[in-house]
Amino acid sequence: MCGSLTLRSLVKCFVPLFWMFISFSSYAKSGQYCMADWACVEKIEKNKQVSYWLYNKKPFVLTVTLEIDTSNLKTSSSNQRKHIVNQVLQGHQRVKVLDLQAINTNRKIWYDESFYWAPGNMLAVHQVDYVYQYPYAEDDYYPIVQGFGGGFSHRGASEYAVDFAMPVGTPIYAARAGVVIDLVEKNTRGGASRRYAKYANYVVILHGDDTTGEYYHLKKNGVTVTRGEVVKAGQKIGYSGNTGFSSLPHLHFAVYQAKPFGKYQSLPFIFN
Numbered sequence: 001m002c003g004s005l006t007l008r009s010l011v012k013c014f015v016p017l018f019w020m021f022i023s024f025s026s027y028a029k030s031g032q033y034c035m036a037d038w039a040c041v042e043k044i045e046k047n048k049q050v051s052y053w054l055y056n057k058k059p060f061v062l063t064v065t066l067e068i069d070t071s072n073l074k075t076s077s078s079n080q081r082k083h084i085v086n087q088v089l090q091g092h093q094r095v096k097v098l099d100l101q102a103i104n105t106n107r108k109i110w111y112d113e114s115f116y117w118a119p120g121n122m123l124a125v126h127q128v129d130y131v132y133q134y135p136y137a138e139d140d141y142y143p144i145v146q147g148f149g150g151g152f153s154h155r156g157a158s159e160y161a162v163d164f165a166m167p168v169g170t171p172i173y174a175a176r177a178g179v180v181i182d183l184v185e186k187n188t189r190g191g192a193s194r195r196y197a198k199y200a201n202y203v204v205i206l207h208g209d210d211t212t213g214e215y216y217h218l219k220k221n222g223v224t225v226t227r228g229e230v231v232k233a234g235q236k237i238g239y240s241g242n243t244g245f246s247s248l249p250h251l252h253f254a255v256y257q258a259k260p261f262g263k264y265q266s267l268p269f270i271f272n
């Protein structure tokens with residue numbers, strides 16, 4: 001049915017990219033650097049050798065990128081100045097990802113790291129024949145006001161998203177089973193400008209194929225599930241709203257796959 005999703009009217013809707021980023025300089029030679037509750041880089045420097053581990057603090061899969069600019073450092077297989085590690089970390093997994101050593105031990109070494117993460121699995125293969133339920137009560141109908149490729153905001157990472165116009169407070173139901181991995185419900189603000197994007201309330205559900213279903217613009221305190229909760233398709237997860245970058249009350253729903261460098265890409269899917 002995805003071919004039938006069309007732009008019927010403009011709705012301003014923007015989902016903030018979920019990526020996070022940290023950069024730290026090398027004056028702290030060894031230590032652990034964490035992205036809040038999500039993931040950590042651990043680094044040990046000794047005798048002009050530097051080793052890196054990545055650690056997932058969450059019980060579910062994350063995709064992490066570690067990017068290191070270096071001078072006078074090499075791996076056993078490469079002496080490029082830039083080293084990029086893209087790593088899928090299962091729940092609570094800790095992995096050694098890189099050993100660097102001085103090219104010339106008589107010279108100083110230098111390095112500078114950046115670290116990105118996104119929930120989900122960059123290697124996920126979306127189950128393309130999975131039939132998603134509409135994310136509202138079975139007997140209800142809400143018009144799609146922006147579909148796949150919608151000209152206002154469904155481009156790039158959110159190309160395959162769907163916006164349903166619905167009154168604030170409409171019960172929202174999971175379109176597919178999974179585990180609730182993230183939610184925000186404290187926000188009150190919304191409006192037709194990108195500066196409101198950071199005020200969106202939402203629920204993110206990790207599916208069995210490691211893609212995520214994301215439900216945006218929920219009302220304040222409009223989430224009825226908790227982090228870590230296992231939900232069935234058709235289970236109530238919250239109430240719609242108009243928070244974030246949103247010009248009219250609606251629900252933004254899309255299926256996303258994590259990408260390297262903390263990025264995301266939406267994926268085509270079908271409703272029943």
Ligand SMILES: [Zn+2]
Pocket residue numbers: 013014146153154161162163251252253
């Ligand atoms: Zn949207």
